[in-house]
Amino acid sequence: MTATTTTTPAGAFEEARANHSTTIDVDRLSLLGLNQERLPATDDLMAGSLSRLRAMLPRRPLGMREAESIAERQAGRLRSELGVLGPQLKESDLATLPWLTITRREVFPTSGLAMKTDYGWVIVVRSSEAKVRQRFSLAHEIKHCLDDPFIDGLYPAIGGYGSDERTERICDRFAAALLMPRVLLRADWADRLQDIALLARRYDVSRAAMQIRLTQLGLLEPTPRCAVTTTNHAKEMSA
Secondary structure (H helix, E strand, O other): OOOOOOOOHHHHHHHHHHHOOOEEOHHHHHHOOOOHHHOOOOOOOOOOHHHHHHOOOOOOOOOHHHHHHHHHHHHHHHHHHHOOOOOOOOHHHHOOOOOEEEEEEOOOOOOEEEEEEOOEEEEEEEOOOOHHHHHHHHHHHHHHHHHHHHHHHHOOOEOOEOHHHHHHHHHHHHHHHHHOOHHHHHHHHHOOOOOHHHHHHHHOOOHHHHHHHHHHOOOOOOOOHHHOOOOOHHHHHHO
């Protein structure tokens, strides 16, 4: 797409928010404080881990369980390709991805945003939020990068959930799996490490995120429906 030049960062951000991921030009990169040289310049951005992770997605609409299962497998594959064997996935590990640039802004209209450029993907994270929330936002936005070429057909409205809501929930599931891998967490639980606060510190996530993840894996009983608030699911996972 052809990008227009704006005079304030807000103008660039508003268009990016409307599409969630978009192609931006050099002018907009400069508004984000990014220089063209800092981004990985390559003629084949689909090569390597990005193409392999995207190849795990069928080119058809996905039901909720299948979409969640694929998100779990993609997260495991990414960890494997990064060579991360322990519980904590560090940002420095993700920073080695040749197609990804990570930056932060203290004042930003959303917790995280993925933007596609001619030089790769830029993920902007709001630095004024808690570190554990920033980590979750970053992992969440990576899933948006993986889904981008197929997003229009992957998550149709189903079961009372709209397409956008389903997309966000699947990105949350990917982020949870990337930061709190099923195999490692189940092993810790089996070894009697069953304190939510200790597990949250071990995996460097919030207690709320850990509690939701343990529930997803069937290690905790679901919260009674009458106790559920209307808090946004993504905020619960990263609080």
